[in-house]
Structure formats: C-alpha cells, structure tokens
Amino acid sequence: MFVDDWRNGAGSTSWNTSGIQVFIYKWSGGGLKLVQQITPSPGAGEFWYLADISGNRLTMRNFLTDTLP
Secondary structure: OEEEOOOOOOOOOOHHHHOOOEEEEEEEOOEEEEEEEEOOOOOOOOEEEEEEEEOOEEEEEEEEEOOOO
C-alpha cells in the first residue's frame, strides 16, 4: 500500500510538512478497530510506502522512495 506525490514527483520533501496521516482499520466484533496510525518518515521521495497487507497480516514499511513500491 503506497501513496504517490504525483504533483511534486521525484525527490519530494513535502510529506512531512503536508500534515498527511493514514489510519488503517480492520473490521472486528461488528465494528471498526483502529490498527495503525501512520505519519511519513523523514526523507524524500515521490512514493510513501506505507505497509503490506496480506490477509490478517500487516507489515509496516513507512519509508519514502522514488522507486514505485
């Protein structure tokens, strides 16, 4: 799972100043449960690689890169 800063492109440093956050929820017991709240790690890149989700497994990545994850 990733977010693309298509406006600023490669080398984007606007992630940390944008105020962007991601909230990951799962369905649990008839309602939504917050599993993870993520803010960008320091650095630069066009893509913010958040996590991998496979079934019930969440593997956090949280890094910026110019290479498509």
